[in-house]
Amino acid sequence: MNAAAELPLVHARGLIKRFDDLVAVDGIDFDVQKGEAFGFLGPNGAGKSSTMRMIGCVSPPSGGTLRVLGLDPVKNGADIRAQLGVVPQEDTLDLELTVRENMLIYGRYFGLGRKVVHERAERLLEFVQLEERLDSKVEPLSGGMKRRLTIARSLINEPDILLLDEPTTGLDPQARHVVWDRLHELKHRGATLLLTTHYMDEAEQLCDRLVVMDKGKIAAEGSPVELIRRYSTREVVELRFAAERPPDDLAARIDGLARRVETLSGRLLLYTDDGDRTAERVHELGVQAQSTLVRRSTLEDVFLHLTGRTLVDE
Amino acid sequence: MSYALRSYEFWLTFYRRTWRGSVATSIVNPVFYLGALGIGLGTLVNKSGTTPDGVEYIAFVAPGVLAATAMQIATNEAMWPVLGSIRWTRGYYAMLATPLQIRHIVFGHQAWMATRVVSSCAVYLAVIAAFGAIHSPLGVLALPACFLIGVAFSAPMAAYSATLENDAAFIVVNRFAVIPMFLFSGTFFPISRLPQVLRWVAYLTPSWHGVDLCRSLTLGRVDWGLAVVHVAYLAALAVTGLVFALRTYRRRLMK
Numbered sequence A: 001m002n003a004a005a006e007l008p009l010v011h012a013r014g015l016i017k018r019f020d021d022l023v024a025v026d027g028i029d030f031d032v033q034k035g036e037a038f039g040f041l042g043p044n045g046a047g048k049s050s051t052m053r054m055i056g057c058v059s060p061p062s063g064g065t066l067r068v069l070g071l072d073p074v075k076n077g078a079d080i081r082a083q084l085g086v087v088p089q090e091d092t093l094d095l096e097l098t099v100r101e102n103m104l105i106y107g108r109y110f111g112l113g114r115k116v117v118h119e120r121a122e123r124l125l126e127f128v129q130l131e132e133r134l135d136s137k138v139e140p141l142s143g144g145m146k147r148r149l150t151i152a153r154s155l156i157n158e159p160d161i162l163l164l165d166e167p168t169t170g171l172d173p174q175a176r177h178v179v180w181d182r183l184h185e186l187k188h189r190g191a192t193l194l195l196t197t198h199y200m201d202e203a204e205q206l207c208d209r210l211v212v213m214d215k216g217k218i219a220a221e222g223s224p225v226e227l228i229r230r231y232s233t234r235e236v237v238e239l240r241f242a243a244e245r246p247p248d249d250l251a252a253r254i255d256g257l258a259r260r261v262e263t264l265s266g267r268l269l270l271y272t273d274d275g276d277r278t279a280e281r282v283h284e285l286g287v288q289a290q291s292t293l294v295r296r297s298t299l300e301d302v303f304l305h306l307t308g309r310t311l312v313d314e
Numbered sequence B: 001m002s003y004a005l006r007s008y009e010f011w012l013t014f015y016r017r018t019w020r021g022s023v024a025t026s027i028v029n030p031v032f033y034l035g036a037l038g039i040g041l042g043t044l045v046n047k048s049g050t051t052p053d054g055v056e057y058i059a060f061v062a063p064g065v066l067a068a069t070a071m072q073i074a075t076n077e078a079m080w081p082v083l084g085s086i087r088w089t090r091g092y093y094a095m096l097a098t099p100l101q102i103r104h105i106v107f108g109h110q111a112w113m114a115t116r117v118v119s120s121c122a123v124y125l126a127v128i129a130a131f132g133a134i135h136s137p138l139g140v141l142a143l144p145a146c147f148l149i150g151v152a153f154s155a156p157m158a159a160y161s162a163t164l165e166n167d168a169a170f171i172v173v174n175r176f177a178v179i180p181m182f183l184f185s186g187t188f189f190p191i192s193r194l195p196q197v198l199r200w201v202a203y204l205t206p207s208w209h210g211v212d213l214c215r216s217l218t219l220g221r222v223d224w225g226l227a228v229v230h231v232a233y234l235a236a237l238a239v240t241g242l243v244f245a246l247r248t249y250r251r252r253l254m255k
């Protein structure tokens, strides 16, 4: 039992997913340990959902090795799925049915008895703060409520691993915070979470460890703090300009002031260990920026450094 | 098999919401249909002295309508609900995230479609009996015949629906396959009245096999050799449909 506990719950080596000519996942390696919150951070089309669907045993790998709970998803898909909780990118709730019916039906898919499902449904709906809506139809619920219902539903079989594909995409900030809060609570209870996101703040908040994905490949791996330390500086000075592009010669003029300079549309990013000091020296040079912002480095900066692009298209 | 029952249970829950409305239509429809055809049109046909098979018209047309109803319900249940479970409600994906496998999803849904067919046809059969248009105790066997007709249509149709991106093809299938079969495969008049070429086309349609089987049973004039051909044809279609459905569902849902 102890030896088993040390095996990774998910283990991938050289994992590949092809759709005809397109390589969606291009030979990735990762391990997820029990009790970990592990993230896939990357822009749209990076291959996050394709990876999640392979782990969820609903998409056969095109190559490489994949083990989930020590089993082979191709041979033991149904056995593995019995131990997974899945929150897919697109909801699969039945809008015509009530909240309770959605929970019941889903629990029955796992072969749970009616009494057990009823008990768990009530407890889980309370957990995601939907107990008031037990008997209302799903259709009129807000996007955030539907997402929380999907999360509650995914827990009905008391899964060993929870797979969350973009759990908060499309939600307003307040609804996102409620979801984050619930996921934090699950983390504290020792759940193993795998989640994908293109929000760097989500990855920073929720993930113990993450991989940065781009174009089907893993660009970097580590904890949020490690990644920032390795691929960025402590602080960033953002100079914003009214014009689409900052003046051409500017980057050259301030080059010496920062460890690295990135030019984006309408703004310059100066990577430095002392933001205030750098901002001061920029002003001494007489640079006319519309605004100047000194902030801490984020995973967005890591991504920018690794790929030369931003996470969410500007 | 108990796994397929779990997906069947979903459909049962789902339809419970529209249950009352559809029970009403499934009783009112046959009464109207058989009333208009059997009593209205039938009076004219009977008077002309050329009733098909030498029975009063309602006894001729009722089993035809019964078989055609099985075909129509089965086909339609295998259209929008199947595509919807892939494209709109995504209910099949919900099932597939659990221990259910493709075959449980296919068989559970097919079993549900068969339930719809058989329950509606049972009501039909009772109405036909009330009109005094069942001439033999063998008529009871028309119900399992309707089950077979149902699967012979619902399985291939579901296999096809699972390959579609949108529902445009359903209108084409209804207009150019289901309705012509409804009209021209012996439902309302014997296919011996059709031109030679069309008669051979009619022999090939599964609906003719279904209609002729049901009619021979309710009239008690069974040619057992022919009945075996009917059953074998419909069963072959059902099995082929199921085999294809397993493949198209897998291709679509487990890409």
Ligand SMILES: Nc1ncnc2c1ncn2[C@@H]1O[C@H](COP(=O)(O)OP(=O)(O)O)[C@@H](O)[C@H]1O
Residues within 6 Å of the ligand: A019, A022, A023, A024, A042, A043, A044, A045, A046, A047, A048, A049, A050, A051, B255
């Ligand atoms: N079922 C599919 N058929 C064909 N191409 C697909 C399919 N699913 C995903 N892709 C392609 O694979 C790539 C990766 O997609 P996906 O894994 O959904 O990325 P992400 O979740 O990171 O946005 C994209 O180019 C996408 O168009």
Ligand SMILES: [Mg+2]
Residues within 6 Å of the ligand: A048, A049, A050, A089, A165, A166
């Ligand atoms: Mg995705």
